[in-house]
Amino acid sequence: MLKVHRNICGYCGCCVSVCPEGALELMDAYLEVSSACTGCGICTRACPLGALEVQDEGKV
Amino acid sequence: MKERYDVLIIGSGPGGAIAARTAANAGLSVCIVEKRPAVGTPVRCAEGIGMDALAEFIEPDPAWISAEMAGAEIIAPDGTSMRLSSQMAGSKVGYILERKLFDRELVKQAVAAGADVFMKTRAAAPILEDGYVCGAKLEHNGTVADVRAAVTIAADGVESKFSRWCGIDTTVPLREIMSSAQYLMTNINIEPNITVFYLGNTVAPEGYLWVFPKGDRMANVGIGISGRKSGDGHRAIDYLDTFVKAHFPEGKIIESIVAGVSVCRPLESTVADGLIIVGDAARVVDPLTGGGIYNAMFTGKLAAETAVKCLKSGDVSKKALMEYDQAWRASKMGKTIERNYKVKEYLIRQPDEKLNSLIRSVKEIDLAEMSTFNLIRELVRRNPRILLDFGAIKEFLA
Structure with missing residues (x-):
């Protein structure tokens, strides 16, 4: 599942635009991840800062 | 906030604000909602615009213009520089704006024309009836209210969530998102009236790095790279930090900006029943x-x-609103997007050596009118063989 490193996130919405599931949404400066997230990792690539990480269920 | 408007606009950026001003001036009841607490911030933009382009919408005002540009410089991967300027000496070709104040002014003008505006108000879902978009559910300070509208305009930027909720796929392919980072820097040595673009796979893979002057010893120093070239240790921010360390070691960062910019083709359809999509949201x-x-x-x-x-x-069906879709596609803007998409697809496939030779072929040009169109035409004139590579854009250059 997707981990948002909130100390890194710049809440720019780059990830939101590439998510094929529409699972990401910015609530102003807070990135929300919905249950539609499949952990595909596309957003982790697009992030300009490296704030997103797909983690194993056990690690979260 | 009223329960019903003629037009509800999601997003208070330049697209939303001009839509609001135009509709309100025509006598419609208009409401803009903005989920962020302030107009124009946080900035997600390098802030450049052409002089003539701006003048179509608003009279230039030093209150929100940071700097006036007289020309541009393109730096090849090997450091070769190409300088572009207008034939008319001393003429201005563009501006670097102060978006925070520019966006605010546009919203102010929309309000002066009669529009309502509500900040920190988030469109949480569309109101859908018989397949028509009939407004939105709006969240504000913990309350939710239905606001109905005959036409809803989605101007919600790169995120483009509203249209997605209405059933339109707005997903940007990973390779066509410019993963971007920018510093507003001060205490740097720059030419105050020249925008500078750096190309190359080492500097900015499938994108470019820019230095856009914002005034005395101050500039937006930023970069966009393709999402597919981005990953741990080689993200936009990493490329930017490397550049800044090498070029502006004495500079100080006074604002740190990140953004996503789509460079894909526009949405297949930018209208639906009761819905029009504009700006970044329409790609x-x-x-x-x-x-x-x-x-x-x-x-x-x-x-x-x-x-x-x-x-x-009295007809706000997709079919009726399609007039908008057809009009922008047939416009100069629509044609420029199509042409520039092809040029972009050509350029991102070129190795650094090719970019070097292209830029070396035109070290200095005085263009009658400075524009990407004239630059491309000049590049093709001096490198006729590239037409073999991108014959598809021939028709645009005739």
């Missing part, structure tokens, strides 16, 4: 330059004009 950013301010204002104005007509005739 009408110029795919070559990444510029989106003008295109957002252009589509915003056209969207409002179409809404005015369709409200008058």
